[in-house]
Structure formats: structure tokens, C-alpha cells
Amino acid sequence: MYYQSNYPAYYAGAGSYPPPQYPNSGPPPPPMAMNAHSAYNVNQYQMGGYHQPPGYVPGYGMPAVQQMHQQSMQMPQQPPQIMEMPTTAYLKTVENRQMERQMERQMELMEKMEDMVRSGQDIHSQKPEEIIEKAENPIKPVQATDVAMSDQQIQAAVKEEMKRVYVAELMRRQCVSGTFEVTEGTVKPFKVYVEGDPVADWKEKKQSMNIRGKPWDPEYDCEYLRDAMKGLGTNDDAVIHIVSSRCNQQRQELKEIFKTMYGRDLITDLKSELSGDYKELVMALFVPPAEYDAWCIKEAIYGLGTDEQALVEILMTRTNEQIKEIKTAYPNVVHKKRTAKSTQFEKDIKDDTSGDFKRLLLSASTGRRYEISQQRLEQAVEEMVNPQDGEFTGMFEVNSTKLCDMEKARQEAQQLYKAGEKRWGTDEETFNRIFSTRDYYQLRATWDEYVKITQRDILNSVDRETSGNFRTGLRALVMNIRSRPMFFAEKLRDSMKGLGTDERTLIRIIVSRSEIDMVQIKECFLKLTKKTLWRWLKEDCSFNFKHLLQAIVGKN
Structure with a gap:
């Protein structure tokens, strides 16, 4: 593995976290400088763009979230509309939009790679993550050099590398979510102090120092936090700003630098200043x-x-x-x-x-579910053809049928049928064996075949044939494999609907998904409830607890 950690990570120099007692919870220093990404960091450039195998719920991008939020503010309040988990048939309808997004993003990357070649960069010798990094954050505008290459030669060089970069990105995605679907967190590494940033304004007011346009420095944040907790009371706005706008890896570094600067423990100081659910949320955000x-x-x-x-x-x-x-x-x-x-x-x-x-x-x-190997993925990745002229486009897609063993899918669909619908009682061991071992794409194929045999969706049979916590676990597996963002959107809705709020569940989901797929969860939440998650939090929570949750998930 290129990096060790399989959670989103951020690297900010030699002093970055994690501490040595958890050697497997963070990446070793990579060969790149500021803003180098973990092999599993979902917040980096979305190469292949929105290539989404069946299971993703598209069509609710940021403009749509804003528009529907504005409409919900103007419309009379109605009870939330509950939408059931998408069925296999529904998931098949999203493929055209997925293909459009994939093509759009791949075209963007191809253009940037062409610029890199024109500037004299040798993309063949670079690692895929380095190419993606440079495409996302070019240090300066690339300029053409005296390299004698025709447009056709440049396009050929880029085309040769596109598949390698595309496959590497998909493999990295599998380590994050078990699928090749593109996800995005609402909390990302903080990079530069911009105009209007509270830390920059405070620094200029207190120390007459202009840090706008400068890269993130944990010392500035620590000074800002220390000032917020001095004397009577606490500047909660300052705490909320820092905690919600820095990624987890940066928060770990803040703990270390704070102790170095002041000989004080940042967590101890925060605990003494905060209380209730607000304190529990802040503490959770500071844990790896x-x-x-x-x-x-x-x-x-x-x-x-x-x-x-x-x-x-x-x-x-x-x-x-x-x-x-x-x-x-x-x-x-x-x-x-x-x-x-x-x-x-x-x-x-x-x-x-x-x-x-x-x-x-x-x-x-056990953490031993089967996964798709790189060799198997490379065999399934195919170059796309322009239907108008039959020419290859230089962009790629995943042929999902090549990811799966269809004969095995048919056999195991029959085994599930015989273990449940066809017999009196249920053979729970067969359900456990198949559901717990197969990779996500093999299970999706098996469930498709199951519908053909039984004329029932797999969720319907799970509900009919199992019970109690075992049924709850199987349902969670099915929902997670079909659409993980929708699964968490349902859990968030359930934690807040009705009388009272399940704050612990609310904290656990928002903290753990904030850097992985909260953008997609918000889209699914809007589809489920006809309200944005930000609006629901506003109506269901209160005080600083509400403000911090809203800052993490974002208004749009």
C-alpha cells in the first residue's frame, strides 16, 4: 500500500499526527509536500469524475440542493415524506446520468493532462496520485515548451496514461467504501487563510500581522483557540470555526502544537470550557x-x-x-x-x-470480505466508443458484467431462494455465508438474479424470512451495498424524527462521515425528507450543539 491509513488523511509536514502508539491509524510522510493525499483520501480530485456503478443516487448536486432548500422555505410545512430504499429496478435507471458525469470529469482530466505534456512534464514516470494532485492544484499556469510534439502525439500520450490513472483512482475508492463510487466529504483539509477568515482577522487585529493568502499554520490556530478560552467564558464561535473547518488530521496536529506552545493539553482545556452534547461532539471530532x-x-x-x-x-x-x-x-x-x-x-x-x-x-x-483485485478491475475497464463515428474516445468505463461471475450469481441466487422462500423456516447460515463474503458487485449481481427467480426484491425476502437483530443486520448490509449514502441518510432521519433526538447516533454518523461521503448523504437526505439536513438540524437541535453540527454538514 502507498499509505497505511484507510480513513481520510491529511499531511502537513514532519510533525503531523498520528502519534506512535497508533502506528496504523495514519499515513507515513509521503514524498509530496503540503496537501499530499492519502491513497484513500476521498476529498482529493474526483478522477473519473462521477463514475458511479449502480447504487448511487444521482441528480441532486449542489445547485439542486440550494434550489430545493429555497423552495422548502417558501412552501407550507408538511410531514416528511418517507422514501423506501431504492430497489434494484430503480437503481438501473441512473446509469445514463452516471455515464454523463463520468465523461465530463474524464474530459476535464484529459485536458489538464494534455497541458502537463505540453509543458514538458513526463506523465509516464509519475505516480497516478501525483498526476491527479497536479491536475487538481496546479502550482502555476503551465506553458508550452519547445518539445516537438504534435497534437496527435500529445493525445496519444495522454490516452496511454488515462487508464492507469483511472484504475488507480478506482482501487483507492474501493478501500474507502468497498465500491468504485465517487464520494465527497463536507470537511476538507484547510489550505489557505483567505479574506474574511476569522483567524486572519484576529491575527491582524491582535498582532498587526497579515496572514491572508498564506498556507495553514497550526500555530496561528492554536493562538486563536488559546485566546478564545482565556478569562471568563468561551468564544464558542472561535471553537466552532476551527473544529468544523479543519480536517481530522489537522486537529490531531493542533493537539500536539498546542501542548508544545503552552504546556497545556488542548482537550483538557476544551473539556473544562464546554458542556453537554456540544462538548461530546467536539471531543469526538478530536479523536482519530x-x-x-x-x-x-x-x-x-x-x-x-x-x-x-x-x-x-x-x-x-x-x-x-x-x-x-x-x-x-x-x-x-x-x-x-x-x-x-x-x-x-x-x-x-x-x-x-x-x-x-x-x-x-x-x-x-474479520475484515475479510472478498474485494476486486486490480488485475480483475483492469480487465473490466474498457475504452469508450463514440456512437456517432465508432471511434475510441480515450475515456474509460467499467463493464460491470466483467466484474462479476454471473454463473456464480445465478447459483447463489438459487441457494438463497432454497434457504428462504422455497422452504419452511429459514437457513440463516446460507444468508450469512453469501452476504458476508462476496464483494459488493458480486452481491448486486446475485440480487438481480434473485429477483428473476422469486419475483421479489431481496429486501422483501429478508423481511419475510428473518427476524430480530439478524434481520436488522442483513437489511443494513443490503442497503449499505446498494447505496451507503442513502443508508446513512435514513439513519440520520430516524435519529431526529418524532419526539426527542438520539444525539449519540447523530454525533456518530456526522463525525464519522464528515470527511468521506457527507455530500452524498445530504443529497439522499433531501430526497428522503424534502428538507435539507441543515434545515432539519436547525429545527431539531439547539444552541452551540446545533451550530457546530450545521457548520460540519454545510448549508448548501
Whole structure:
């Protein structure tokens, strides 16, 4: 692997986090400087653009979110309309729009790569992530050189590299979400202090220093935070601004620099200044992602009762590599006062759950679901042809039928049918075996074949043939594999609808998805409820807790 961490990461120099006690929770220093990206950082340039295999819910980009939000403000308030999880038939209807987005983004990248070749850069010797990085953030406008290359030669050079870069980007996506779908977080690495930035304004007012246009410096942020917590009261606006606009990796660095500058612990200071759900949210944002997931699992297991919903939500949605990082962090989260020599992750799950539900969670906790290899992906990636003239375009797409073993899909659809609908009772072991081992695209193919055999959607059969927490876990797997953003949108809606609010679930989802796919979750949330997530938070939460949540998810 190019980097170790499989959560979004940010690199800001040799002093960046994570600390040595969690060697697997962050990337080692990459060979690039400021703004180098983890191999799994979903916030980098969306190469291949919006190539979305079935499972993504498109059509609600930022302009649409703004427009529908404005309309909802003018229309009489109505009870939220609940939309069921998209069925297999519905998912098939989105492919044309997905193709359009993929072509648009690939054309953008091709143009930028052509500019790089014209400027004399050798793109053949560069790593795919370096090409994407330069295409996204050119340091200065590229200028043509004296390199004697015709337009045809330049196009040929770019075409040769497009597939390599495209495949590398898709493999990186699989490590984040198990699919090749493009996702985007609302919280991204803070890069430059711009006009109107609160830290820049404070720096000029207090120290007569103009830092506008300068790259992010953790010292400036630490000075700003220290001033916000001095004396009586706390400048909560300052805390909310820093915490919501810096990515997790930058927050880790703030903790280290704050202690170096002042000999004080930033977390201890914040705890003494904040309270309630607002404090819990801030504390969660300062925990590394793998450690936070491990802490949530520990909280779900230890104490009275078991929070099965939290276990399902985490274990059914994390990738293999993310689960391995959780298992690494878990023993030290459980044993705060001593270093645990071995993990007890699976033992705790086994001791606190039972029956088929226990076996489903244990299958997920191994982090061994099959994944699509790079060789298999390369065989499925095909160059697109212009239907008008039959010429190759230099852009690529994934032939999803080549990702799957269709014969196996038909056989396993029959096995699911015989394990459920065809017999009296249910063979839960067959459901567990197939649902827990196959990669996402193989399962989608199997469920398509299942509909042909039974004339039922797989969710319908799961509801009919299983029960209790086992059914909850299977449903979560199906929804997650079909459309993870829609799954989390439903969970957010359920945490706030009716009387009262499930603040812990609300915090857990927004914190854990803020740098991964919150943009897509917001789009799905709008489709579900006819209100933006920002508006729902405004009506359901209060005070600084509300303001920080809104700052994280964004208004648009």
C-alpha cells in the first residue's frame, strides 16, 4: 500500500499526527509536500469524475440542493415524506446520468493532462496520485515548451496514461467504501487563510500581522483557540470555526502544537470550557477515525445492555482495511490505563451478542470480505466508443458484467431462494455465508438474479424470512451495498424524527462521515425528507450543539 491509513488523511509536514502508539491509524510522510493525499483520501480530485456503478443516487448536486432548500422555505410545512430504499429496478435507471458525469470529469482530466505534456512534464514516470494532485492544484499556469510534439502525439500520450490513472483512482475508492463510487466529504483539509477568515482577522487585529493568502499554520490556530478560552467564558464561535473547518488530521496536529506552545493539553482545556452534547461532539471530532470507531463499539458493548444499532451501523459499513485498523486501536481504547497486548475485539462481540446476529457480526469483524483485485478491475475497464463515428474516445468505463461471475450469481441466487422462500423456516447460515463474503458487485449481481427467480426484491425476502437483530443486520448490509449514502441518510432521519433526538447516533454518523461521503448523504437526505439536513438540524437541535453540527454538514 502507498499509505497505511484507510480513513481520510491529511499531511502537513514532519510533525503531523498520528502519534506512535497508533502506528496504523495514519499515513507515513509521503514524498509530496503540503496537501499530499492519502491513497484513500476521498476529498482529493474526483478522477473519473462521477463514475458511479449502480447504487448511487444521482441528480441532486449542489445547485439542486440550494434550489430545493429555497423552495422548502417558501412552501407550507408538511410531514416528511418517507422514501423506501431504492430497489434494484430503480437503481438501473441512473446509469445514463452516471455515464454523463463520468465523461465530463474524464474530459476535464484529459485536458489538464494534455497541458502537463505540453509543458514538458513526463506523465509516464509519475505516480497516478501525483498526476491527479497536479491536475487538481496546479502550482502555476503551465506553458508550452519547445518539445516537438504534435497534437496527435500529445493525445496519444495522454490516452496511454488515462487508464492507469483511472484504475488507480478506482482501487483507492474501493478501500474507502468497498465500491468504485465517487464520494465527497463536507470537511476538507484547510489550505489557505483567505479574506474574511476569522483567524486572519484576529491575527491582524491582535498582532498587526497579515496572514491572508498564506498556507495553514497550526500555530496561528492554536493562538486563536488559546485566546478564545482565556478569562471568563468561551468564544464558542472561535471553537466552532476551527473544529468544523479543519480536517481530522489537522486537529490531531493542533493537539500536539498546542501542548508544545503552552504546556497545556488542548482537550483538557476544551473539556473544562464546554458542556453537554456540544462538548461530546467536539471531543469526538478530536479523536482519530479508527480510534473513534473503536470507542463507539466499546460504548455499544460495555455497561448495561447492548447498542445493537451502533454495532450494525459500524461493522456493516466499514471496509476490510478500516476494520483492521479498528481492531488495532480497540484494545487500547478499552484499557485506557494500560497497554493491551492483544485485541479482545471479537471476544467482546461474542460475549455480548447471541445467535445468528452474533455470527453475522463476527463475520464482519474479520475484515475479510472478498474485494476486486486490480488485475480483475483492469480487465473490466474498457475504452469508450463514440456512437456517432465508432471511434475510441480515450475515456474509460467499467463493464460491470466483467466484474462479476454471473454463473456464480445465478447459483447463489438459487441457494438463497432454497434457504428462504422455497422452504419452511429459514437457513440463516446460507444468508450469512453469501452476504458476508462476496464483494459488493458480486452481491448486486446475485440480487438481480434473485429477483428473476422469486419475483421479489431481496429486501422483501429478508423481511419475510428473518427476524430480530439478524434481520436488522442483513437489511443494513443490503442497503449499505446498494447505496451507503442513502443508508446513512435514513439513519440520520430516524435519529431526529418524532419526539426527542438520539444525539449519540447523530454525533456518530456526522463525525464519522464528515470527511468521506457527507455530500452524498445530504443529497439522499433531501430526497428522503424534502428538507435539507441543515434545515432539519436547525429545527431539531439547539444552541452551540446545533451550530457546530450545521457548520460540519454545510448549508448548501
